[in-house]
Amino acid sequence: MAMTGEKTLAASCHCRNVQYTVSIPVEILPLEVHMCHCSVCRYTYGAPCCFHADLPPGIEPEFTAPSSLEKMTAYALPRSKTKTYFCSTCGCCIGGCNDTWTISTSIFDANRDDEGIWLYNSHMLPDSAPDGGLAAVFSEIDGLPLQIDDLGGRALPDVSLPKELQSNQSELRAECHCGGVSFTIARPSEEFIASSESKGWLSDVDKSKWLACMDVCDDCRLVTGTNVIAWMFVARDHITPRLPKDLCIGTAKSYRSTEGVNRVFCGDCGATVFYHCDERPNIVDVSMGILRAPEGAMAENWSVWRAGRPSWPENGLRYHAGFSHALIEGMKRWGAERGHPQEFQIP
Known part of the structure; x- marks a missing residue:
């Protein structure tokens, strides 16, 4: 029946x-x-x-x-x-x-x-x-x-940037779809690498790259509308133009999701841009979906991934165990093949 x-x-x-x-x-x-x-x-x-x-x-x-x-x-x-x-x-x-x-x-x-x-x-x-x-x-x-x-x-709309704005070996471009929020990320400077501020934020695998990880927490899911987001952890003084206190540049808007946590998205096209918490004022989490890395969405020329686990796996497994298991096990295999560490602690 x-x-x-x-x-x-x-x-x-x-x-x-x-x-x-x-x-x-x-x-x-x-x-x-x-x-x-x-x-x-x-x-x-x-x-x-x-x-x-x-x-x-x-x-x-x-x-x-x-x-x-x-x-x-x-x-x-x-x-x-x-x-x-x-x-x-x-x-x-x-x-x-x-x-x-x-x-x-x-x-x-x-x-x-x-x-x-x-x-x-x-x-x-x-x-x-x-x-x-x-x-x-x-x-x-x-x-x-x-x-x-x-x-x-079927052809999709061309979203490539003009050549003068594209990423190169020393600068990584980040830009939302409408272009209302755009900035560049520099590689870790020698001064940052040598300073105490870099402790925990760079990997011995390659100190010329920034740390990155997947995140399946409930808060990120409900502010992005996706099961997973990827973050790159960047010292805020390595971002140009200089970020104001609320991180709002261009068409950006901010949202205080919890006490001490500020999230930023484009007010015109909706793209998630930044996450920032008061406990680590000099580090900004950059959403990797807006990175314009020529090598692809994983931006491997710029990032050292924590491949062994996403942030808040218990949230993801509770929400959709099948997807989260696939992501977790897949990242372990992918990371091992690509030379990324299985684990590091985010300070």
């Missing part, structure tokens, strides 16, 4: 100014989730990839008052009919609409424990990054192989 009825799924951003539900006919579940690695998604989310599911025609978010579409920020993708939406307060990306909705699945209360809701089935456009990004790290979830979806070779 065919199943009938609907399953109502609830979503919320970190600050809870955006809350909505979607009601899905049971017979069309599970919804297929694709992890998109294209540069458009990386530069608008600030993450290694986004986690999207397409809603069938006629099904769209039902906002819980006082939330509404009008109270969010819309970003119209250049040369496209699609608009993406994000929370104007915390920056959480909820998805986009072009006749039908594509939702960010990472902000829903439904996770792997709700059997039959989501089916993670594909890496989309992994070749958008020369190194393959996370698609090179794992190829299956819960024992099910992930398809590779190249959209049939």
Whole structure:
């Protein structure tokens, strides 16, 4: 007998100014989730990839008052009919609409424990990054192989930077999709390497690179709208232009997610840009999704990865054990192959 009825799924951003539900006919579940690695998604989310599911025609978010579409920020993708939406307060990306909705699945209360809701089935456009990004790290979830979806070779909007703004060996460019937030990162200086301030922030593997790690904590998930974000830890005086106290340059906006923690995102396109905590005032966490490293999304010419574990693995495993296991085990293998350390402590 065919199943009938609907399953109502609830979503919320970190600050809870955006809350909505979607009601899905049971017979069309599970919804297929694709992890998109294209540069458009990386530069608008600030993450290694986004986690999207397409809603069938006629099904769209039902906002819980006082939330509404009008109270969010819309970003119209250049040369496209699609608009993406994000929370104007915390920056959480909820998805986009072009006749039908594509939702960010990472902000829903439904996770792997709700059997039959989501089916993670594909890496989309992994070749958008020369190194393959996370698609090179794992190829299956819960024992099910992930398809590779190249959209049939369909061309995407050109998001390359003018040659004079591109990264080089001494400067790494970071820029969100709309270009409203852009800056460069310098390599660790000899003065920094020799100073006590560098203790714990550089690796003996290569002191010319900055430390990096994956993060699957609940707070990051709900301010980005993705299951995982990657951070590079940079001394703030190595960033140009000089960062003000609130880290807001260009079109950036700040959000105080917890006491002593400031998060920064682009107020025009929504990309996560920085994380900063009062306990380590001279170090800024830079979201690696907006880095313009020629070698790819993992920015290996600039980063030494902690490959053995992400930050807050217990959060990720509780939210979606299948994805988090794939990420953790995949990073261990990838890191061992690429010469990255399995462990280091973030001060």
